[in-house]
Amino acid sequence: MTDIIKYTSLFSCAGIGETFLSNIGLESNVSNELLGDRARYYQAKYKISTMIPGDIMDDKILGNLIKAHIDKGCTLTLMSPPCQDFSNAGARDHTNPRAFLYERGLQFLERVNQINENVFIEEVPAFFTARLNGKTPILSIIKDKLYELGYKYISHAILDSADYGIPQHRRRAFIVASKKGLWRLPKKEISKPLTIRDTIEHLPSLEAGEYSEIPYHYAAYWDTRYVEVMKHTPSGCSAFLNPYPWKPIKENDTEASYYRTAWRRADWDKPCGAILMKSAGMGGMISCHPGRRLNNGTYSDARAFTPKELMLLTGLPNDYEVPAFALNNDILIRDIIGECVCPLIERKIMELIPR
Numbered sequence: 001m002t003d004i005i006k007y008t009s010l011f012s013c014a015g016i017g018e019t020f021l022s023n024i025g026l027e028s029n030v031s032n033e034l035l036g037d038r039a040r041y042y043q044a045k046y047k048i049s050t051m052i053p054g055d056i057m058d059d060k061i062l063g064n065l066i067k068a069h070i071d072k073g074c075t076l077t078l079m080s081p082p083c084q085d086f087s088n089a090g091a092r093d094h095t096n097p098r099a100f101l102y103e104r105g106l107q108f109l110e111r112v113n114q115i116n117e118n119v120f121i122e123e124v125p126a127f128f129t130a131r132l133n134g135k136t137p138i139l140s141i142i143k144d145k146l147y148e149l150g151y152k153y154i155s156h157a158i159l160d161s162a163d164y165g166i167p168q169h170r171r172r173a174f175i176v177a178s179k180k181g182l183w184r185l186p187k188k189e190i191s192k193p194l195t196i197r198d199t200i201e202h203l204p205s206l207e208a209g210e211y212s213e214i215p216y217h218y219a220a221y222w223d224t225r226y227v228e229v230m231k232h233t234p235s236g237c238s239a240f241l242n243p244y245p246w247k248p249i250k251e252n253d254t255e256a257s258y259y260r261t262a263w264r265r266a267d268w269d270k271p272c273g274a275i276l277m278k279s280a281g282m283g284g285m286i287s288c289h290p291g292r293r294l295n296n297g298t299y300s301d302a303r304a305f306t307p308k309e310l311m312l313l314t315g316l317p318n319d320y321e322v323p324a325f326a327l328n329n330d331i332l333i334r335d336i337i338g339e340c341v342c343p344l345i346e347r348k349i350m351e352l353i354p355r
Helices: 036-045 059-072 097-111 125-129 138-148 196-200 224-231 307-314 330-339 343-350
Strands: 005-010 026-031 076-079 118-123 153-160 171-178
Touching: 005 059, 026 036, 026 059, 036 330, 059 097, 076 097, 097 118, 097 138, 118 125, 118 343, 125 138, 125 153, 125 171, 138 153, 138 171, 171 343, 196 307, 307 330
Parallel strands: 005 026, 005 076, 076 118
Antiparallel strands: 118 171, 153 171
């Protein structure tokens, strides 16, 4: 039997990315999350983990995490520092100390160095091109510090979840480092990605505001004006291409202007785009259901993806359960899915950890 690897999860959010890790012998023993609802969600899913909620920038919180990591015998550290400050390549907000949370993670690693053996870091792709004060690449700072701490085997790459059996294009930057041996990131596996059709076509149609008997398969309410526009929008198309009067307009009848991915239905025969937070609306990425053409020429499912559809498109198992306290919190469910690492790609990375 494979030995259990105990780990600490920093910036753990709700732990969706860690869903499959227990299946391969990895066990969360210590965790930390700033936001209370996410910390509570994580604790409900990972009951044996000692959750230390609060701000890791607080020296007391950091000290408690270091002590728990050592006392529990954890040899693996996971960290996914919040990424908003790296959404644009090279950008750094000097007024926001939370832009430097990766530095706090390195401080943690330095203080648990006598016991820790492996590190997993996840970030947005722009993190790899960000520079400290516009000069030194942050990636180089991290790799140099890891090497100084004894992590002689370091790999990094940007991976797209759609290349690993997940029906979603979600590009993320990964750094893995080990003291024990070579830890390679997985090579692209899928030549023909899973599609939205492969993943959610079996679920029944719903219109905005409707519920089904399937857990988590309910549609967020939309204003009638939005619904009518999307009823006239074909699968895979933008509502801005619709003929008048079925173009997006504001309440004062002037033409709306949003990101090019807004007001757009997904394509049945492609993976979905990256799922973001606040996915109940239509102002962000392509989170509108593809729809089915009806006999009258309009399209069904004029709505955002349901939480159930988002779960499946993220690669969560069909029997995934939301903790009881969060069942009626649609905003929380959507946000933690929008924030997560797709769990299957995290599993595939961890399957290659040196043992």
